[in-house]
Amino acid sequence: MGKVAIIGVGQTAFVRGYPGSIRELAFDGFKDCMADAQIAVKDIDASVVCSAPEYDKQRSPSGVFAEYLGLNPQPTFYVESLCSSSSTGLKLAYSMIKSGLHDVVAVIGFQKMSEISSAESQERMGRGTDVQWESPFGTMMPAYYAMFAGAYMEKYGATLEDLALVRVKASTYGQINDKAVYRKAVKLEMLSDPENPMSGPVSSPLRVGDCCANADGCSCVILASEEKAKELSKKPVWILGLGSASAPVNMAGRNVFTALDAAEIAANQAYKMAGISPKDVDVAEVHDCFTIAEMLAYEALGFAGPGEARDLVRGKETYKEGSIPVNVDGGLLSKGHPIGATGGSQVRTIVQQLRGDAGEIQVKDPEIGLVHNIGGVGLYANVTILGRA
């Protein structure tokens, strides 16, 4: 059985208040990807649409998108795993091709979050956890991750400054990413200055600056079989490893609050499949929905030992010039987090890096890249490893 390639990547800019409907948002992301792939719409023989439901009124958006993008009568369907939806879509597309059932599959991830208020959005995300036993207490994503932040800081002595340094790094690259929703600089002192909005408390110990921004956006990734990739694409990037896992939804089912176990399981699967170890990764995208999440990701992925993520942060090892560059596109923190679009956008960044097309954020000569994309509070975990050969 042959390999599976990524032959096209694209995304809209991540914005607040996209001036169009979701089908139009999907068109923009798809068009950007098609311009990159340089293939015909008729070459695509199936599509997978990914988002977290209930941010817009459309049920079953795959049908609407397939019609609007000219993808009828090819099969299309909808998948979701909250913030990790488009990585789940990518895994499905990989399986569809690997099985021999399909040759070229488009994975379209989207979210239009601006149709509802921020508080309503928090309520939707809160209901992505245990709606029977947790949501009645008034839960929201920042509060869950804040519990992990507090427990992690207590156990390992990490500080609010360590968290702030993650935000500073994100902004360094968000400023130069024209797809990013947050293009401003964030300086370390902004998160400790009580007069600065970035230091405003959200859920202790997390501050405004520790949290990613809601956004509207669409990403698109086109996968192809080895045979089709060689026929259609000049610079395919290959999927070398895929790992995915789940964890108990309810926090009462978690064994620790200092790590996200499912992400580590997914990472180990992906490393094994790719036949590599963490030190072989040249560039990575991790799910930094909150600053603490990026530090937990370093440890889940084996870039740092337990409690040692702060050493990478303080040593600037995850900057573009460091030993393991992470989120050099601004990450979720600055690029923004339109839930269903995020995984595909992370894949886009890594594909561009491996092709050597990443422009100002290009890291030096990467061979292997990694995408870590998780949904809920580490409830769904997907790790994808991509390679140039």
Place this chain on the structure above:
Amino acid sequence: MGKREVDDRFKKFGTVSFTSITKTNDFVSQLEQGKVMGTKCKECGLQFFPPRADCYQCLSSDMEWFEVAGTGKLMAFSKLKYGPVGFEDDLPYCIAVLDFNGYKVFGRIDKELEDTEISIGMDMKVAANTLPNGQLNYIFQKP
């Protein structure tokens, strides 16, 4: 024909309940009597909190109730300064997880506790609680 009786007691659980009908509805009646209860599988003895009607270990649905008694250790907590829609009047409030060595409990810390009184590793007990809007939940207190 009379109207079908619907047991929707669970709609009283929490500031805003998103579930009204569950096989664990008795949990709410027990809360009304001041008790916080989990379930235990009669087949294999596995204890569950939150309570479940069904055991995943032996696939039995023969369960009995047990009271969450004694103290658990505070594993993690966070105080919310913003809340989702419907919870504005409760703010600020603190969510947390207690470890009872065998099962864990997710809930809220009693508002009466000062921030300085809360630390990871401390022992806490669980108590049934009536919210200002008349709804029921449970809270964690100093033993």
